[in-house]
Amino acid sequence: MNEPRDPQLFYFEDDGILPNNPKLPVILYPGALSGKPEWAESVFNGCGWHNSWENGVFDYHHYHSNAHEVLGVTHGTILIKLGGENGSSFDLQAGDVIVLPAGTGHKRITASADFRIVGAYPEGMDYNTQLENDGRREQAIEEIAQVPLPKTDPVYGDKGPLLEHWQIR
Structure with missing residues (x-):
């Protein structure tokens, strides 16, 4: 595992269709x-995700x-869109890790034929999959507000950048 680099932070507001997360940035x-x-899965699991x-x-x-x-690209490349249709696209490659706070819309635009990704959740939380315009938006917004902050960073454990940047503001 590499030494922590400066993480990149991205905020996505509620776009009226996807709630995104009003308080926490994508990292x-x-x-x-x-x-x-x-090693993505082993690293995430070892950090409590x-x-x-x-x-x-x-x-x-x-x-x-x-x-x-948390999503970690293990093979290939992906162009992923975050935040809804008016959000931002990111080119990710093997070795890149991205952490999505609850509510953050995401979808694959394109990916290489060998693309693989690992996902995990803090403390093994069960996750649901919500779709745009599914009639559950208001309930989802309430659920997002109740999701607890992780106790560890999925890559760096007890001292990772997520713990600094994911504080309720």
């Missing part, structure tokens, strides 16, 4: 696992109203 750790991207999986990213906007999520 991008560029190259956090470069050299050992296949469990209920992990390896697969891809849906090609439609979705979000999780009851859990924060």
Whole structure:
């Protein structure tokens, strides 16, 4: 695992369709696992982020109203859109890690044929998958506000940048 680089922070406001997260930024750790991207699941689990999986990213906007999520690219590349149609797109490659606060809309735009990603949740929280215009928006906004802050950073554990940047403001 690489030494912590300066994380990149991105805020996404409620766009009227996807709630996003009004208080917590998306955190991008560029190259956090470069050299050992296949260790993503072990790293996340070792830092207390469990209920992990390896697969891809849906090609439609979705979000999780009851859990924060870490995503670590293990193989290939992805162009991922965050924050809804008017959000931002990010080119991620093997070794990059991105942490999505509960409510953050995300979808795959394109990915390389060998693309794989690992996801995990703080303390192994169960997660739901919410869709835009599913009639649950108001309930989802209430759920997002109740999701507790993680006790650890998914990459750096007890002393990671997430703990500094994810404070209720």
